[in-house]
Amino acid sequence: MTRRIFGPGLAVALSMGALTACGSAELVVIAALGDGTDPNARLLDALEVQLLPYDRDAVFDSLAAAASRPEPEIPADLLATQVQISEARQAWTAAEARWGVLRETVDSLSRQLEQMDRNTRDYQNLYNLWEDDSDELARVERDRDGYFDQFTSLQEEAIGRMDAVRAVRADWADEAFMDVDAVVVAKIEMSGLNMVVDTTDASGGFRIDVAPGDYWVHARYELVSEELYWNVPITVARGEPMEVRLSRENAEVRPIF
Known part of the structure; x- marks a missing residue:
């Protein structure tokens, strides 16, 4: 498995376990189609998960609001x-x-x-x-x-x-959204944190060490005719490992058009 760390204008590939930042905090991400009480929940293997130091929904919403014309609606x-x-x-x-x-x-x-x-x-x-x-x-x-x-x-x-x-x-x-990359780079610079991308393993999850701070856990999973979309805000602090579960319950269900 490969983990990618993105700072302002920088992409670095690190193998699992290579990230050992001083004073970092441990985050555990688990992705499944059921909630935490369902022992038969389908674990989502090979799901790409992004840990973002900015709210991507707010970025796209602000760019959409500033667009010269409104987004065309689906009839x-x-x-x-x-x-x-x-x-x-x-x-x-x-x-x-x-x-x-x-x-x-x-x-x-x-x-x-x-x-x-x-x-x-x-x-x-x-x-x-x-x-x-x-x-x-x-x-x-x-x-x-x-x-x-x-x-x-x-x-x-x-x-x-x-x-x-x-x-x-x-x-x-x-x-x-032509300026989205520049906006994202500016957001990352302002946060002082890195964007991290990892994928879940056969257990439906992964562990990662990150700098303490505010993040949004973003992922997408396609079903037959709809998409599960996550943009979950979290605050990571030093101490006990923090667990984040991505499930249908905390996803936005979007039709695949």
Whole structure:
């Protein structure tokens, strides 16, 4: 694993454990999709986490407010269509998973029936079960195909408008945020701290030594149709290690458009 330390105009790559600043404080970051009480929470491996000595949301908000024109909005009907596309995709994938389970079950029952005497009650009972599962398999297959057709139809109808809106918003962002790098460098210089970037390991976390001070823990994690966005303010002090948990509960859920 490689840790990156960013000071004003400087990027340095350090291996794990190489950061031993005098008087530093220890920070533990853990990323999971559940809260701290869920033992089965999915740990997020290989998630890039940035420890920023400035509030990135405030930076982008101020630049957006100072822009020569407001940010182009996403039409409400297009957002509604995106929700419909997401729901159709989820229904399709759920039906696909159910179809796979039923297909395996029906095949297994068929193999068992081939080895049995058709004149026995056990055969008849198992055959009835095979017949019921076969009927359900056919129904789920029809549902699956219908959901897929709905998903592709909605997506094909909206893709042109979505691409056009994305292009307009991207052009606006290029113009509005053209000075963001200079603003960030100034913020880092004012803080007297460094920006640190690290990635979580298989345990969903990492430990890091940093200078005491105010930071914002920033990360992004993409799901199927939405993004979990973190910009969590913390104050790091010397003493006992500080633990920060990134979860759905303290994330901003943003639609992926």
